[in-house]
Amino acid sequence: MQLGIENKVALVTAASKGLGKAAALALSAEGARVAIAARGTETLRAAAREIAQATGGTVLPVRADVSVAADLEALVTEVESAWGPVDILVNNAGGPRPGVFTDMQEQDWATAVELNLMSAIRLIGKLLPGMRARRWGRIINITSTAVKQPIPDLILSNTVRSGLVAMSKTLADQVAADGVTVNNVCPGYMDTDRVRALNSAAAQAQGVSVEEVLARTVAAIPAGRIGRPDELAALIAFLASEQAAYITGTTIQVDGGRYRGLM
Ligand code: NAD
Numbered sequence: 001m002q003l004g005i006e007n008k009v010a011l012v013t014a015a016s017k018g019l020g021k022a023a024a025l026a027l028s029a030e031g032a033r034v035a036i037a038a039r040g041t042e043t044l045r046a047a048a049r050e051i052a053q054a055t056g057g058t059v060l061p062v063r064a065d066v067s068v069a070a071d072l073e074a075l076v077t078e079v080e081s082a083w084g085p086v087d088i089l090v091n092n093a094g095g096p097r098p099g100v101f102t103d104m105q106e107q108d109w110a111t112a113v114e115l116n117l118m119s120a121i122r123l124i125g126k127l128l129p130g131m132r133a134r135r136w137g138r139i140i141n142i143t144s145t146a147v148k149q150p151i152p153d154l155i156l157s158n159t160v161r162s163g164l165v166a167m168s169k170t171l172a173d174q175v176a177a178d179g180v181t182v183n184n185v186c187p188g189y190m191d192t193d194r195v196r197a198l199n200s201a202a203a204q205a206q207g208v209s210v211e212e213v214l215a216r217t218v219a220a221i222p223a224g225r226i227g228r229p230d231e232l233a234a235l236i237a238f239l240a241s242e243q244a245a246y247i248t249g250t251t252i253q254v255d256g257g258r259y260r261g262l263m
Contacts, residue, residue, distance in 0.1 A: 004242030006031030010088035011079055013037045013066050016044040018192035019142055020092040022229030026237040028057035035079040037064040066093045066119035076126045085130040088240045091120035092142040095194055096156035112156040117163050137180035138240045145186045145259045165251050172249035181248035183239050188255020189217055190227040223256030
């Protein structure tokens, strides 16, 4: 299937590794010009080279911490001066600090809001007027199945990501007639550095091996395995496509069937 996004300008944040990088690769493979952002310059540049080599596409690395408003301002300026307005925005960020309610200080809540909610709101605020004026835009937020079924020891993630989903659902309604779609994707357990780090921390806390933690996780996944980043990226690329013009306001999980709710 041709997704009809050749030469569209895509911006994927938090894309030097893991899910963001996989999304950038999938969009680049479809012929989009992809800008990727993350905090560390070296890993980011290496990711851009790797994606460009794999797809033959043009990839622009721009250093930016998504929790810093000034970095987002500079990010948009750099991408738009290189390629013009952004058509496809994939909002991603690092995960907030794990823990339960009593682990959190007020500052932890504020930090999570900046990282996982305000980052997306700020970028959408900058890019949405242009998308509406051109009557074409795709906004896709990488969230988590935690927005459908809270994960007990990730209270910040559960809370802040739910705010992003609520904002996106509200916004989708307001911009659909302008050709702009807004959707959320929810990874379950995908094989990335973050999940490996969470598994190591869980193994240490429970006094068991990492293999044991992984086996317990997999036991709760009907597909019998954790997911690959490219399996989430394939959905993101489709939601960015011409064919997905009538899909908006959705929140779709990619989790091997782990979430047991109806919707
Ligand atoms: P990862 O650690 O493999 O990659 C995270 C990426 O985000 C890296 O490129 C890192 O440089 C970048 N990053 C982190 N903080 C940033 C910041 N402030 N500004 C800019 N870039 C930043 O993580 P991942 O597994 O790919 O997860 C991506 C997001 O998806 C996270 O929010 C994570 O919590 C969420 N998530 C992941 C899974 C999973 O199974 N992997 C499941 C649910 C939710």
